[in-house]
Amino acid sequence: MKKILITIAIIITIALVLIGRIDRTPIHTTKEYKTTLENTHQTIKKIQKSVDAVDTLKIGWSAQCIIPKGVPLAVAGYGFRAPYRMVRDSLYARAFAFDDGVRETFVLTLDLMIFPIEVRKRLEEKLKTIGLTGNDIMYSATHTHNGMGGFDPSLLGNVAMGKYSEEATQKITNAAFEALKDARKNKVKGSIGFLYSQSPEWVTNRIVHNGRKENSIRGIKINRVDNKSAAIVTYNAHPTNIEMNYWILSRDYPGAWVKNLEKSDKIDFAAFCAGMVASHGPANPNNNKDCFSKLENMGKVLSDSILNIWDTTPTESIVSTIIEKTPIHFRPSQVRIEKHLKVRDWVFKSASGGLEGDITLFKIGGINWFAAPSDISGEIAIDYKYDEIANAKKEHFMMTSFNGNYVGYITCDAYYDTLANFEIREMNWVGPEYGAYFGDIIKELIEN
Template identity: 30%
Template sequence: MVKRILRIVVITIISLVALIGLFLLVSIKPLSRTQAQDTPEYAAMMQRLDSLQPTSGKGSHDFVVGFAKENMTPSHPISLAGYGNRLGKPYTSVRDSIYVRAMVVDNGIHRVAIVSADLLIIPPTVTLQLEKKLPAIGFSINNTFLGAIHTHNSIGNWGEGAIGIMYGDYEDSIVNFIANKIIRCIAKASANGIPASIHSGSVSVPAAVRNRLIDTGSVDSLLRVVEVKRQDSSRLILMSYTAHATCLFSRDLKLSRDYPGELVDGMEANGYTFAMFMAGAVGSHRCNPPEYGESCIDWMADTVRGTYLAKHPVLTPVTDSSLSMMRIPLALPPSEAKITKDWQLRPWLFKAAFGQYQTYLTALRIGHLVMIGTPCDYSGQLTAPLDSLAAKEGAQVMVTSFNGGYIGYITADQYYDRDHYETRLMNWYGPGNGDYLTTCLLKLIHKIDEEQPSVTR
């Protein structure tokens, strides 16, 4: 009897080991380390960008700008998105309500909606719904520039696959709720447009940001700004900054916009009719407060707002009424999602876990201002050549993240093997992806800044 039990135990153990071994065999493999530049996708993307034909052109009249915000706070607590170790826990209280904010810019030839949501990202599932719903209000996904504030204390339940484990099970009702709020906000902003002047520029706020990947690493400390003065004397401001909105801890189960929310509220309390915020090149960048938690929210908002208002930067008037937008499919090589330094998930398992969505690069030109939208945590360490090219072409650039898709972190290539969350767990597309995305953005800036004949929208 004892021998029989032992035989069963041994067979069971051997079977389990065999099954585990088989699973590992089909689910992981040695990291290929294929450089992005050596893939056929790279060549295809370069050809795609080189063949772009912009549809820019001066408008038939000066800019007309409308604005709106729409409360997006759910009627009952749902899962939080931002920190995976919460495992989909719902929020327990509302620290501050969350919103969608939009500006609609029209030059008589083209019309574009600029949208920012108080979310971790604009989820791909929401983007798919927007593609279907936008035509009903006279817009399309091709003239809607999307972004998020990247708060880690906003709502989840919008991700499929493994994301659902971390941010709450996928709920179609939540995805439609977010999409419908965005649609309503754009419609309201489109309905109240009046003639306006636009100015753009930046101011350095070095005290509020620090490199979290490399202690002594460089940072992009610029607060990039677009100001709008409408004929009714209303003043609007769009701000973008590089520090991650992670003031609150993972244990804080509060619904909150984090420091970007308090920043826009503070601007609206200091003479602006309407303010909105879009996460900039936040990869490798964190807040730099004396301490984290509730006090971080106050300190960050006060420091960024106070620096901007105190320095009174001279913004450049947008005298060129050109307005255009591009949305370019991004060609990606097979995933190389790492589990250790030298081992990766096989692409089929990565797709099964995280879903498969077409991602895009977006570019919006408003006169000399070029806004670039990326589907990732694009590192602020990579923005210097973009600023340099824009300056040579008489333009200003504002890089934003989370434009409706997500491909993980894009960081400087020399840190690819660094044992850090950004470069180990969340760097999904192999060595060379920093140079790859930056090259794409450089080409996109150059292309959209080319002058082309006007066409009727």
């Protein structure tokens, strides 16, 4: 009997050490929310005090391959997977440089699941050698589920993204750095405009059957005086057309989309940044049986949507470009075990490094481009009516994910206790009411 009691006591002790209760304190009353809101107001003051551009915008771009030669790397996507066996289409770092005569700003997107935290940290050390900082860069990723892994040294990263590889991490970092330098070196005077179209047939709500979906195509049109043109495009469907039993590297539909744009007679260079993908997946309106036919068809339709509006989309040449990053303060992590129980924060920190991130805002002319440190849901943009708020100011809204940190999924708060989907349970690391938390910050920044 004594041994049984000791065993029970040990089990209870271990449970208390490892398991805690979900914190349901109303988010708006927390010190973390109030501190972040103050950070937001400081960001607004910086933007309001910024000096306007007085000269024609200069723009450059470049791409560099990020795949290291001869290194066996796991395919990153759908959880732990084996090393890739072939390259269907190569993976790149794609960079844009903007110079408004007052400031230099940059966009950098990678053909990977996320923008790796380790790569960002190393890259920002290298940026110091050329007079730049991480605050000058808008980060993103295509979110392909058939990119390479091996770029996250944490325990969670080794499990989810494949065994850590120093060679891969350094290759990605170096390629990103070279792409930024090359884009900066090749700037030419030009102009930019806001691209907007819709493609409801190629996106679906993957959390709620027949649920709401944000089906917009958004992007930036770039024309230069040397008759070269480029596009940055975004869409809200997960790049998950390729099934997980293919051990190949591929950019999925974003690669097909970019390829078709660059093959056209209108656009010389293009890049894709994952949009508000948290609750959105790719649809299959043509009922393609083959996943590769599906992604190619999807890329063609999305490409045509941009090319059809290209000539009628106006551009401006004298525009300000400002990047500001608003730090987010997080409560202790809340990775759920069941409805009211979670893994304690120290366990999560030990496995992943913890929660850290910001809301990035890239104001380029009248375009308010936000980037989240997460998968973020397009349903939040619908609920908050971001387009209406921006349009009332004669401005535009766009939003992307994976801005150089990663804190899991940010979805509608109404789903937190009503759905048991993977996206809502296992991939929500922050706890209840963070849809409203992120939503409020973005709304405040658009309005002011």
